[in-house]
Amino acid sequence: MxxxxxxxxxxxxxxxxxxxxxxxxxxxxxxxxxxxxxxxxxxxxxxxxxxxxxxxxxxxxxxxxxxxxxxxxxxxxxxxxxxxxxxxxxxxxxxxxxxxxxxxxxxxxxxxxxxxxxxxxxxxxxxxxxxxxxxxxxxxxxxxxxxxxxxxxxxxxxxxxxxxxxxxxxxxxxxxxxxxxLDVILKEDVNKLPKFQERSHFITIGNFLHEPNYNAVLYLKETIWPLIRKQLPKAELHVYGAYASQKVNQLHNEKEGFLIKGFAEDVNQVMQRAKICLAPLRFGAGLKGKLVDAMQNGTPCVMTPIAAEGMFSALPPNGFIEDTPEAFAEKAMQLYKNEVLWAEKQQNGFEIINARFNxxxxxxxxxxxxxxxxxxxxxxxxxxxxxxxxxxxxxxxxxxxxxxxxxxxxx
Missing domain, CATH: 3.40.50.2000 (Glycogen Phosphorylase B;)
Structure with a gap:
C-alpha cells in the first residue's frame, strides 16, 4: 500500500x-x-x-x-x-x-x-x-x-x-x-548553450514580492548600473521577475539601458541570451535561485557575499563576489569583455552544480x-x-x- x-x-x-x-x-x-x-x-x-x-x-x-x-x-x-x-x-x-x-x-x-x-x-x-x-x-x-x-x-x-x-x-x-x-550537467548540454559571442547584455532576475530582490534592483538602478553604463554605453540591463509593481515598472529607462522586462515565461531562454547575471543582494537568506539558473545556463555572475552565501563551499565561484559598488561594476565589465575569463567562470558554474547539487x-x-x-x-x-x-x-x-x-x- x-x-x-x-x-x-x-x-x-x-x-x-x-x-x-x-x-x-x-x-x-x-x-x-x-x-x-x-x-x-x-x-x-x-x-x-x-x-x-x-x-x-x-x-x-x-x-x-x-x-x-x-x-x-x-x-x-x-x-x-x-x-x-x-x-x-x-x-x-x-x-x-x-x-x-x-x-x-x-x-x-x-x-x-x-x-x-x-x-x-x-x-x-x-x-x-x-x-x-x-x-x-x-x-x-x-x-x-x-x-x-x-x-x-x-x-x-x-x-x-x-x-x-x-x-x-x-x-x-x-x-x-x-x-x-538538480540534474547533472553533461558535456552535450554545455555544447548546446550559446557561446560568448552569441550573447549580449546583462540580466538580473527575481520575484519582486521578495523584498531583497526589489532592493537589489534599486541598488543596481541608483548606484551600480550607472558605473557600468558609463564604460559600456551600448550595454543593457534586462530586469526580469514576477509581480512587477508600479514602483518597479517606473524604474524602466531606455536611454539608460535599464529595461524592466517583467515575468520570464522561460528563465532558461532569457538567461542563455545574457552574457552576465548581476545579483547585488544586500540582505537575504537561503540559496539564491537566480545563481542556480545562471550556472545551469552557462551565465557567469557578479554577486555580493549575501547572494553567494552557502552556494560554493570551497569551490571557486562562477564569477566574482564583491561588496562595494565600484568593485562590483569593475568585475562585471571585466567579465563582459574578457572571453577567456568568462569561459573559466562559466566552467566553474557547471562544476558547482554537479559537485554540490547532484x-x-x-x-x-x-x-x-x-x-x-x-x-x-x-x-x-x-x-x-x-x-x-x-x-x-x-x-x-x-x-x-x-x-x-x-x-x-x-x-
Missing amino acids: AKKLLIIGFVWPEPKSSAAGSRMMQLIEFFKGQNYQISFASACAKSENAFDLTSIEVSQVPIKLNHYSFDEFLKGLQPDVVLFDRFMVEEQFGWRVAEHCPNAIRILDTEDLHGLRKGRQQAFKDSVVFNKPYLFNDHAKREIASIYRSDLSLIISEAEMEILKQDFKVDENLLFYLPFM KNEHQEKFLKAILETSQQLDDKRQNNFTGQMLQHHTLQSSKFMGKWIEEKNKD
Whole structure:
C-alpha cells in the first residue's frame, strides 16, 4: 500500500516565479519517486502562475485557516508524512496534525531562515552591522520553536546549518541539510548553450514580492548600473521577475539601458541570451535561485557575499563576489569583455552544480533520513524535551486561539 504524504503549502507552488516554487517541485518529485500518494493543501488563493499539480497526479486540496474542516480532512487522509512549507504553516496547522495524526512524521521545510533574513533587513534599514540582537528577533523565536516541534527540519544552506547549531544551539539531530536537488550537467548540454559571442547584455532576475530582490534592483538602478553604463554605453540591463509593481515598472529607462522586462515565461531562454547575471543582494537568506539558473545556463555572475552565501563551499565561484559598488561594476565589465575569463567562470558554474547539487546524491541521503526518523520516531521525540515543552504550550495557546477564532467566525 502506497504511503501518503500531505504537503501544507504557504502558497501554491510557482516554479516559474520563485526559487521556493522550484524547491517545492523538487521535493514533490522526490516523494513521487518513492511512490508516495501526495496531497497538496493550501489556504492561499491560487494565482495564474501556480503549477497545475493535478497534471503530475498530485491532489490539490483548498483548506481554511482556523476551521474544523481541516481536522476532518486529516482524520480521513491519515498521512504517513506531513511536510510544512515554512514555519508559519507549522504554527497554524502543526498542533492539529499532532493531535489527529500523532504517528505521522512532521517535516518542516524552512525554505530559508526567515528570522535571519528579517534580522539582516532590519540591520540594513538601521545602517548598522548585523549582530546577535538582530538575529534573535521575534521571527527567529517563532521559527526556532517550529523547528523544535518538528521531527525533521530541512535546511537549504550549510551557512544556515551553522547558524542554527552555533548561535541557536539547535540539536543537529533535528536538522537535515537539503539544498537544491538538480540534474547533472553533461558535456552535450554545455555544447548546446550559446557561446560568448552569441550573447549580449546583462540580466538580473527575481520575484519582486521578495523584498531583497526589489532592493537589489534599486541598488543596481541608483548606484551600480550607472558605473557600468558609463564604460559600456551600448550595454543593457534586462530586469526580469514576477509581480512587477508600479514602483518597479517606473524604474524602466531606455536611454539608460535599464529595461524592466517583467515575468520570464522561460528563465532558461532569457538567461542563455545574457552574457552576465548581476545579483547585488544586500540582505537575504537561503540559496539564491537566480545563481542556480545562471550556472545551469552557462551565465557567469557578479554577486555580493549575501547572494553567494552557502552556494560554493570551497569551490571557486562562477564569477566574482564583491561588496562595494565600484568593485562590483569593475568585475562585471571585466567579465563582459574578457572571453577567456568568462569561459573559466562559466566552467566553474557547471562544476558547482554537479559537485554540490547532484539530485541523486541528495535524494539518497534524504530517503535515508526519513527512514531513520520513521524507525526512531518515539525515541527522537522523547529525547527532544524542548520540542515537547513547546508542543505543550502550543496546544494550550495556539489551539485555543484557533478554536476561539473558529467560534467567532460562526457568529
